[in-house]
Amino acid sequence: MGDEDWEAEITKPHVSSYVPVFEKDKYSSGANGDTFNRTSASSSEMEDGPSRKDHFMRSGFASGRSLGNRDAGQSNKRENTSIMGGFGSGKSFGNRGFSNNKFEEGDSSGFWKGHQDGNDSEASGLSRRGGRGSFRGCRGGFGLGRSNNEYDQDEGVQRTSGLFGSRRPAVSGAGHGDSYQCRSGSGSGRGGYKGLNEEVITGSGKNSWKSEAEGGESGDIQGPKVTYIPPPPPEDEDSIFAHYQTGINFDKYDTILVEVSGHDAPPAILTFEEANLCQTLNNNIAKAGYTKLTPVQKYSIPIILAGRDLMACAQTGSGKTAAFLLPILAHLMRDGITASRFKELQEPECIIVAPTRELINQIYLEARKFSFGTCVRAVVIYGGTQLGHSIRQIVQGCNVLCATPGRLMDIIGKEKIGLKQVKYLVLDEADRMLDMGFGPEMKKLISCPGMPSKEQRQTLLFSATFPEEIQRLAGEFLKTNYLFVAVGQVGGACRDVQQTVLQVGQYSKREKLVEILRSIGDERTMVFVETKKKADFIATFLCQEKISTTSIHGDREQREREQALGDFRCGKCPVLVATSVAARGLDIENVQHVINFDLPSTIDEYVHRIGRTGRCGNTGRAISFFDPESDNHLAQPLVKVLTDAQQDVPAWLEEIAFSTYVPGFSGSTRGNVFASVDTRKGKSTLNTASFSSSQTPNPVDDESWD
Numbered sequence: 001m002g003d004e005d006w007e008a009e010i011t012k013p014h015v016s017s018y019v020p021v022f023e024k025d026k027y028s029s030g031a032n033g034d035t036f037n038r039t040s041a042s043s044s045e046m047e048d049g050p051s052r053k054d055h056f057m058r059s060g061f062a063s064g065r066s067l068g069n070r071d072a073g074q075s076n077k078r079e080n081t082s083i084m085g086g087f088g089s090g091k092s093f094g095n096r097g098f099s100n101n102k103f104e105e106g107d108s109s110g111f112w113k114g115h116q117d118g119n120d121s122e123a124s125g126l127s128r129r130g131g132r133g134s135f136r137g138c139r140g141g142f143g144l145g146r147s148n149n150e151y152d153q154d155e156g157v158q159r160t161s162g163l164f165g166s167r168r169p170a171v172s173g174a175g176h177g178d179s180y181q182c183r184s185g186s187g188s189g190r191g192g193y194k195g196l197n198e199e200v201i202t203g204s205g206k207n208s209w210k211s212e213a214e215g216g217e218s219g220d221i222q223g224p225k226v227t228y229i230p231p232p233p234p235e236d237e238d239s240i241f242a243h244y245q246t247g248i249n250f251d252k253y254d255t256i257l258v259e260v261s262g263h264d265a266p267p268a269i270l271t272f273e274e275a276n277l278c279q280t281l282n283n284n285i286a287k288a289g290y291t292k293l294t295p296v297q298k299y300s301i302p303i304i305l306a307g308r309d310l311m312a313c314a315q316t317g318s319g320k321t322a323a324f325l326l327p328i329l330a331h332l333m334r335d336g337i338t339a340s341r342f343k344e345l346q347e348p349e350c351i352i353v354a355p356t357r358e359l360i361n362q363i364y365l366e367a368r369k370f371s372f373g374t375c376v377r378a379v380v381i382y383g384g385t386q387l388g389h390s391i392r393q394i395v396q397g398c399n400v401l402c403a404t405p406g407r408l409m410d411i412i413g414k415e416k417i418g419l420k421q422v423k424y425l426v427l428d429e430a431d432r433m434l435d436m437g438f439g440p441e442m443k444k445l446i447s448c449p450g451m452p453s454k455e456q457r458q459t460l461l462f463s464a465t466f467p468e469e470i471q472r473l474a475g476e477f478l479k480t481n482y483l484f485v486a487v488g489q490v491g492g493a494c495r496d497v498q499q500t501v502l503q504v505g506q507y508s509k510r511e512k513l514v515e516i517l518r519s520i521g522d523e524r525t526m527v528f529v530e531t532k533k534k535a536d537f538i539a540t541f542l543c544q545e546k547i548s549t550t551s552i553h554g555d556r557e558q559r560e561r562e563q564a565l566g567d568f569r570c571g572k573c574p575v576l577v578a579t580s581v582a583a584r585g586l587d588i589e590n591v592q593h594v595i596n597f598d599l600p601s602t603i604d605e606y607v608h609r610i611g612r613t614g615r616c617g618n619t620g621r622a623i624s625f626f627d628p629e630s631d632n633h634l635a636q637p638l639v640k641v642l643t644d645a646q647q648d649v650p651a652w653l654e655e656i657a658f659s660t661y662v663p664g665f666s667g668s669t670r671g672n673v674f675a676s677v678d679t680r681k682g683k684s685t686l687n688t689a690s691f692s693s694s695q696t697p698n699p700v701d702d703e704s705w706d
């Protein structure tokens with residue numbers, strides 16, 4: 001394919017100029033199947049036994065094809081291979097770029113033809129569709145095979161409106177037409193791709209969702225179970241306390257201006273000792289390598305210890321997680337929490353919610369680290385995993401429950417969690433948790449039977465961005481005397497990230513990307529794109545270019561997402577192509593570069609994305625491709641963000657910003673703005689607007705959220 005007309009690519013038949021040829025083990029960088037191998041149409045994925053599995057893991061690209069193969073009568077092999085699914089998770093990247101079929105629709109019979117013809121690209125592409133129905137069956141079988149206890153049975157039939165209730169006929173291979181994604185039912189705005197099992201239905205892009213509790217299981221829709229049980233994290237102390245070093249700019253945090261608004265704010269503390277935490281917590285803090293407080297910690301810890309509600313906004317990577325975890329744990333210890341024990345109904349003292357599975361898992365690991373050696377038990381539950389597994393984790397005891405919203409509501413619906421004892425409710429990435437996508441669910445949560453009123457609980461909202469509109473909505477969750485902590489400019493970018501904006505038209509983006517990645521070498525890089533399809537396509541493309549790449553987005557199975565992240569973390573795949581599902585919160589050591597292949601539709605999203613690098617005082621680089629055809633709405637807020645972070649602003653960008661200038665940004669329907677102050681002080685004077693993109697469905701982002 002010679003251009004990047006994505007719509008054309010998706011909808012118009014064409015013959016690709018990139019015909020992938022995959023070869024076992026060649027160019028493979030890992031066993032996860034998340035890297036691509038150029039090779040011939042190996043069918044060894046279909047072999048029995050470990051070697052087959054291993055190869056399958058390695059030959060990501062081929063997995064789609066092999067799914068088709070399995071459908072051709074090798075159903076007994078499906079479980080193993082598909083679970084390990086390759087990069088394309090059977091989605092057959094080749095299908096996109098390399099076949100002459102549309103992404104989403106096709107004639108499943110074509111698989112057989114393609115496969116028999118030995119035509120790699122066709123076969124791999126079409127097999128997705130051919131394999132779809134069969135693979136679902138396989139997943140169901142897998143679930144049954146493992147479901148030998150109450151909870152597994154309890155999980156029941158999962159939601160697959162994509163298959164049976166999709167807005168598109170199932171036969172069309174809705175959404176990605178992805179045979180792996182059998183869990184994914186309807187909804188990602190793509191006609192039934194995103195499944196209820198993913199906890200989210202993105203009826204209009206990312207912004208609406210529905211939980212299992214809302215009928216997925218009780219409805220008339222039948223489908224396979226989600227069977228994925230995430231591997232338990234390592235239990236040894238070294239792993240629990242593993243951390244990366246603070247960077248050379250860590251001390252510069254002290255120079256950032258902090259503003260606290262609201263009445264009777266307790267004074268900031270300057271050292272951990274001043275927090276007067278118990279000895280076990282202090283030991284854990286030391287083992288985690290924390291010697292000095294970051295600004296958000298200096299201010300938030302005493303505020304939370306004083307029992308106040310808090311909205312805290314601080315730059316990405318500056319330690320917000322510990323800022324809420326430490327005082328909560330200190331309170332729980334102070335209150336003489338008793339060891340949580342096995343009970344069918346658990347009543348956690350603290351609930352923490354975050355918008356993505358990987359992020360909530362990360363928060364859980366932090367909670368586990370800081371509560372090490374105490375009787376506080378933290379538990380994590382999130383979508384894309386077996387519900388029975390989540391329940392089993394909970395019933396063993398639960399003081400601090402870390403959850404994605406969908407799974408949380410499901411578990412509450414199943415009466416495994418009672419809310420009466422909740423003393424702390426934390427919304428991490430709070431602006432995201434309160435926007436149109438998750439806001440309704442959060443409202444449901446606070447009005448659930450048993451949930452203490454806001455007067456009776458402590459509510460803590462944290463993010464690096466807080467649009468004014470969201471701040472206003474947050475009032476419903478917070479006591480009126482809440483405190484607002486702003487570290488630096490609210491919504492501002494981290495200054496440790498060197499930002500570069502290049503004018504690159506869509507047709508030149510891939511070439512530019514390869515050029516940059518080659519110059520970067522093996523340094524860890526996140527490449528953000530705007531859609532799930534594009535994430536697959538770009539990852540495939542990079543692998544063809546022999547750049548070890550993996551990808552993460554909402555259409556990948558949870559197992560694959562975790563594998564991808566693991567491979568990126570450990571450096572096996574130094575390039576991670578991601579949608580906005582990875583934009584917030586993820587704390588990955590040594591991410592030196594973020595590349596916005598596509599700019600996001602809002603400036604807040606931009607701030608979060610580039611915040612995956614330059615964390616904890618380390619430096620990083622962000623390069624963004626600005627396409628004047630599509631990104632002009634961002635020019636003005638981008639200039640503002642660059643200026644505030646003392647970055648060079650290209651003259652051409654200033655010109656565009658000037659020519660598209662809209663006073664107060666209110667004319668822009670997509671260019672989000674950020675508040676500069678606590679909205680209770682009145683409308684902020686800088687860079688504010690009546691419009692917040694957080695309240696507006698995003699026309700481009702097709703990511704699914706949970």
Ligand SMILES: Nc1ncnc2c1ncn2[C@@H]1O[C@H](COP(=O)(O)OP(=O)(O)OP(=O)(O)O)[C@@H](O)[C@H]1O
Pocket residue numbers: 243244246289290291292293294297314315316317318319320321322463464584585586587611615616
């Ligand atoms: N006081 C500290 N000393 C040393 N390291 C710290 C300290 N506080 C936090 N860190 C480390 O800094 C990194 C970033 O912290 P964290 O993930 O909490 O940032 P964040 O502000 O929540 O970022 P984001 O806005 O992207 O979610 C983590 O690896 C964390 O362990």
